[in-house]
Amino acid sequence: MEKRNFDFKKDILDTDDSTxxxxxxxxxxxxxxxxxxxxxxDDFDALRFKRLLALPDLSRxxxxxxxxxxxxxxxxxxxxGFDVVKTPETLTVSDSFDxxxxxxxxxxxxxSDTYFIGxxxxxxTHTTSMWLYxxxxxxxxxxLSERGWIGELCYGKVYRKDEIDxxxxxxxxxxxxxxxxxxxxxxxxxxxxxxxxxNIVKAVFGEDITYKFLGDTFPFTDPSTQIEIKxxxxxxxxxxxxxxxxxxxxxxxxxxxxxxxxxxxxxIERLAMVKMDIPDxxxxxxxxxxxxxxxxxLNSKYASVSKYPEVVRDISFIVxxxxxxxxxxxxxxxxxxxxxxxxxxxxxxxNDEKFGADRKSYTFRIVYRSHERTLTNEEVNKIHSEVExxxxxxLGAEVR
Numbered sequence: 371m372e373k374r375n376f377d378f379k380k381d382i383l384d385t386d387d388s389t390x391x392x393x394x395x396x397x398x399x400x401x402x403x404x405x406x407x408x409x410x411x412d413d414f415d416a417l418r419f420k421r422l423l424a425l426p427d428l429s430r431x432x433x434x435x436x437x438x439x440x441x442x443x444x445x446x447x448x449x450x451g452f453d454v455v456k457t458p459e460t461l462t463v464s465d466s467f468d469x470x471x472x473x474x475x476x477x478x479x480x481x482s483d484t485y486f487i488g489x490x491x492x493x494x495t496h497t498t499s500m501w502l503y504x505x506x507x508x509x510x511x512x513x514l515s516e517r518g519w520i521g522e523l524c525y526g527k528v529y530r531k532d533e534i535d536x537x538x539x540x541x542x543x544x545x546x547x548x549x550x551x552x553x554x555x556x557x558x559x560x561x562x563x564x565x566x567x568x569n570i571v572k573a574v575f576g577e578d579i580t581y582k583f584l585g586d587t588f589p590f591t592d593p594s595t596q597i598e599i600k601x602x603x604x605x606x607x608x609x610x611x612x613x614x615x616x617x618x619x620x621x622x623x624x625x626x627x628x629x630x631x632x633x634x635x636x637x638i639e640r641l642a643m644v645k646m647d648i649p650d651x652x653x654x655x656x657x658x659x660x661x662x663x664x665x666x667x668l669n670s671k672y673a674s675v676s677k678y679p680e681v682v683r684d685i686s687f688i689v690x691x692x693x694x695x696x697x698x699x700x701x702x703x704x705x706x707x708x709x710x711x712x713x714x715x716x717x718x719x720x721n722d723e724k725f726g727a728d729r730k731s732y733t734f735r736i737v738y739r740s741h742e743r744t745l746t747n748e749e750v751n752k753i754h755s756e757v758e759x760x761x762x763x764x765l766g767a768e769v770r
Contacts, residue, residue, distance in 0.1 A: 374506045376508055378397060379397040379398075380503075381395045381397070388441070388444035389444055389450060389523065392453045392454075393455075394504075394507075395455070396455060398460070404488075405460070414704070414764065418485075423459065425527070425655070428655075429527075429545070435668075436654060438665070438668040439642050439645070441668075442573045443574070446570065446573050452521035452523050453521065454522070455503065455504055455523070457494075457499060457500050457502075457503050457524060459527065460494060461492065461499055462492075466478075466499060469501075470499075470501075470618060472589045481694070482531065482694035482697070485529050485530075485540075494529060496546070496635060497525060498590060498633070500546055501590075502622065505550070505619075506623060511623070518555055520550050520551075521548065521549045524546050526543065531696040534712060536650040536711070536712070539652065539655075540703060542637055542639050546633065546634065547566075548614070548632075552628060553627075554628075558613055558614075558630045563595065563613065564583055566611075567583075570597075571597060574641055574645060579599055580600035581597055582605070584597075586610055591633055595610075595611055595612060596610045597609045609635075611633060612632070613630065614630065639654060642654070648672045652741060653672065656741050656742065658675065678739060678741070678744050680711065684733060685733070685734050685736065685757065685758060685761065686769070687731070687762070688729050689767040698732075698765065701757060702757055704760075710737070711737045712735075712737040713736050718731070738754075
């Protein structure tokens with residue numbers, strides 16, 4: 371078994387009041403240099419990275435629905451004594467994907483789905499990456515050897531490219547949990563984990579919530595499971611989990627013959643939107659007092675404020691068939707920010723004679739709307755013109 375070096379800095383703060391464990395902040399010197407270099411640039415990618423990284427971590431913002439969910443989870447008895455860790459927001463491709471058994475053809479490895487900083491570094495796509503920092507920490511390994519078990523929770527922002535609608539935003543929040551123990555203390559089974567998952571959904575949705583477990587597959591756990599809840603007349607998947615994969619433990623220097631464990635991870639927005647009747651993911655980021663004053667606890671229910679009118683614009687362009695449409699969505703998101711409500715494809719057309727065999731035509735309808743004020747045609751026209759210009763320049767497209 372190859373021992374993984376601990377190449378990070380860390381700060382240990384006071385005991386976390388929620389769990390009784392330590393609060394540990396891991397820092398990466400390489401990340402600090404890269405972010406400093408990005409800060410000095412003004413190209414499209416650098417501006418996009420700076421905008422995303424500058425967004426607040428709502429899981430640590432008081433009176434945020436995201437934090438309400440986090441606080442309920444941290445208070446669960448199953449997590450007493452767990453360390454709460456905060457980790458870097460960028461990491462290498464290898465540490466993000468190879469370490470966790472992601473197959474070579476997994477969509478997350480593509481630039482169309484993930485924010486790449488250069489060829490070998492990405493913005494964090496999952497908080498499961500906490501395993502890397504925590505399990506290679508010599509102090510944690512010593513604690514595991516002496517006490518026989520360790521546990522950690524990690525939550526914060528993650529970044530993924532996606533379509534633009536009411537359910538998706540390039541920055542969202544996840545929480546991950548990890549528990550490792552000596553096998554001599556007993557074998558970890560799915561039953562152990564499912565009890566913890568049940569306690570999570572009860573903490574968020576109430577003791578009377580109806581739930582069920584289904585089999586699932588994740589690269590870094592085996593066997594794996596998911597829990598679904600009955601909400602209204604629908605079943606909703608909320609948490610994925612499993613027994614920690616032996617291969618991942620070994621890569622992190624933990625002897626899988628001596629140790630076993632469980633892990634879970636899930637997005638917070640999905641739970642908060644269901645629990646608090648929040649219809650649009652952009653509402654989490656709103657600073658409008660009519661919105662923010664509604665959120666006083668996890669049991670608060672969102673009531674729509676006066677809905678400002680939408681402004682609709684269409685865009686048509688011819689582009690290479692190899693072009694990822696997520697790149698187009700990123701341009702719109704970058705230029706329109708939270709003023710874009712939806713981008714929907716209305717037409718897709720191929721004509722080898724007219725466009726060439728390697729190109730095709732798309733038409734999209736862009737819905738601009740603010741949750742806080744009425745947009746003017748003048749400001750929307752300005753944004754839309756900038757979108758058309760950048761689509762032509764950045765995608766090599768012919769805007770029609």
